[in-house]
Amino acid sequence: MRRNYLYKHILSGAARSIVILSILTVIGCSDELETTSKTSLSSATVFSTEARIEGLANGLYKSLKTANLYSGYLILYGDLRAEDFVCRTENALTGGYVWSNTFTNTTGDIANTWGQLYAAVNNINTFIDGVSISNVISEAQKNHYLGEAYFLRGLAYYHLVTLYATPYTKDDGASKGIPLRLLAENSSEHNDLERSSVSDVYKQIIQDLDNAERLLPESYETNLLNTTRAHRNTAIALKTRVYLSKGEYTKVVDEAKKIVPQTAAPFSATSGVHSALQEDITTVFGGNYTTTESILSFPMTSSDTPLGVSLSETFYANRIDYVLNSSETGIISDKSWRENDRRRSFVVFNQDIGQNTLAKYKKVSPSVDYVPAIRYSEILLNYAEASARTGNVALAVQLLQAVRHRSDETYAFSAENLAAGQIISTIAKEKRIELLGEGLRASDILRKLETFPSKPTLSSMNPISVSPNDDNYIFPIPNSEIQTNSLINK
Numbered sequence: 190m191r192r193n194y195l196y197k198h199i200l201s202g203a204a205r206s207i208v209i210l211s212i213l214t215v216i217g218c219s220d221e222l223e224t225t226s227k228t229s230l231s232s233a234t235v236f237s238t239e240a241r242i243e244g245l246a247n248g249l250y251k252s253l254k255t256a257n258l259y260s261g262y263l264i265l266y267g268d269l270r271a272e273d274f275v276c277r278t279e280n281a282l283t284g285g286y287v288w289s290n291t292f293t294n295t296t297g298d299i300a301n302t303w304g305q306l307y308a309a310v311n312n313i314n315t316f317i318d319g320v321s322i323s324n325v326i327s328e329a330q331k332n333h334y335l336g337e338a339y340f341l342r343g344l345a346y347y348h349l350v351t352l353y354a355t356p357y358t359k360d361d362g363a364s365k366g367i368p369l370r371l372l373a374e375n376s377s378e379h380n381d382l383e384r385s386s387v388s389d390v391y392k393q394i395i396q397d398l399d400n401a402e403r404l405l406p407e408s409y410e411t412n413l414l415n416t417t418r419a420h421r422n423t424a425i426a427l428k429t430r431v432y433l434s435k436g437e438y439t440k441v442v443d444e445a446k447k448i449v450p451q452t453a454a455p456f457s458a459t460s461g462v463h464s465a466l467q468e469d470i471t472t473v474f475g476g477n478y479t480t481t482e483s484i485l486s487f488p489m490t491s492s493d494t495p496l497g498v499s500l501s502e503t504f505y506a507n508r509i510d511y512v513l514n515s516s517e518t519g520i521i522s523d524k525s526w527r528e529n530d531r532r533r534s535f536v537v538f539n540q541d542i543g544q545n546t547l548a549k550y551k552k553v554s555p556s557v558d559y560v561p562a563i564r565y566s567e568i569l570l571n572y573a574e575a576s577a578r579t580g581n582v583a584l585a586v587q588l589l590q591a592v593r594h595r596s597d598e599t600y601a602f603s604a605e606n607l608a609a610g611q612i613i614s615t616i617a618k619e620k621r622i623e624l625l626g627e628g629l630r631a632s633d634i635l636r637k638l639e640t641f642p643s644k645p646t647l648s649s650m651n652p653i654s655v656s657p658n659d660d661n662y663i664f665p666i667p668n669s670e671i672q673t674n675s676l677i678n679k
Contacts (some may be wrong), residue, residue, distance in 0.1 A: 256497030267628030336404030362388030441575035499556030
């Protein structure tokens with residue numbers, strides 16, 4: 190059976206006959222492309238010049254910055270399902286059903302995220318096809334662009350399989366996963382496609398990321414490009430997350446060693462982009478966003494602001510749909526997170542509403558915070574957990590302490606918290622502190638087959654707890670997909 194896809198919701202009616210390349214030209218391309226009729230571009234025309242291909246490559250990143258993806262909602266969904274945020278408004282459209290774990294297969298957040306991820310995948314597949322046969326760029330340029338495309342496809346499929354499929358760790362990936370669409374489509378002819386197994390989806394993700402690692406450049410000319418475009422170490426970093434989700438800890442260690450070669454602090458990548466922790470974490474957020482710690486971020490500017498609602502509006506100012514959970518179950522109440530820890534500067538009490546807010550994203554009107562996708566501190570903590578689980582507790586302690594002591598130099602973990610039987614829980618808590626509001630909490634709960642807990646509410650929405658055997662443990666296949674893909678439930 191052919192593995193191809195076009196999500197019908199990105200085209201409707203007679204417009205379904207327009208080639209997907211027309212969509213690509215709309216997103217993030219050059220002025221030259223903008224002056225060309227979007228409905229008359231052929232594949233040969235779109236890939237006819239270096240400038241156009243570069244514009245299309247930029248467009249791939251742009252396609253992942255849509256409203257339900259890296260404009261902010263994708264980050265929200267990764268945190269809201271867990272215990273550290275409380276809904277304070279009545280606006281269920283801003284992830285409210287996701288926060289309360291009461292979503293259904295007709296919930297807009299569920300359908301829109303699915304559709305936008307698959308639309309991005311089809312853009313990427315179309316780009317891969319076009320660049321592969323292009324004769325207007327060098328082989329080095331071709332490999333570079335293909336590396337970026339493979340990386341972005343791996344990233345998109347990682348989100349799809351972790352959001353909508355049974356966690357790999359539950360049955361070694363034997364469950365049905367999601368449709369695996371690998372060929373470009375310009376019509377709805379091949380919408381019908383069965384779901385691949387979770388294992389097969391992960392195999393494809395790893396294959397894409399291995400290809401990306403092989404083809405991507407080691408670095409770019411500027412810090413901005415090193416932060417906002419995929420390079421070799423970006424692919425390696427994402428692989429540590431992917432293998433962690435699979436529970437393949439030895440492979441996490443193997444990948445992490447490539448960009449964390451030391452066995453004691455200070456840790457840093459010694460080849461490719463020189464990734465390392467910043468001395469002060471507050472410089473990672475709110476500055477120019479292009480520090481050595483920012484492995485990949487999606488940039489927002491005054492001319493390219495987030496679609497939908499920004500993270501700064503949702504968490505910090507203006508709307509403030511979600512505040513930090515100040516009850517004993519919230520991470521900000523944990524006594525091991527001391528007041529002198531510099532990460533406490535991201536917890537700000539708002540006098541007007543009488544609640545603690547997250548202040549990692551503070552730029553509003555316009556909302557120009559960069560949205561972090563991968564940070565070096567995450568890689569250190571992924572490496573720490575994998576090291577602990579594979580018996581190297583001493584290295585796990587070194588990696589854990591590097592992250593904590595960057596923000597709280599005098600903190601001393603107890604011997605009990607660093608012991609073999611407890612250190613994994615200690616690392617998990619550190620991850621909640623370090624990566625609060627960066628969209629990674631839900632994936633950690635899922636891969637560990639833990640329960641999504643209930644939490645307090647300040648609105649009319651009543652959250653529920655969800656265990657691994659409950660229907661809402663993962664996002665359901667959207668009803669819109671069921672209606673357009675007759676094989677989705679086969």
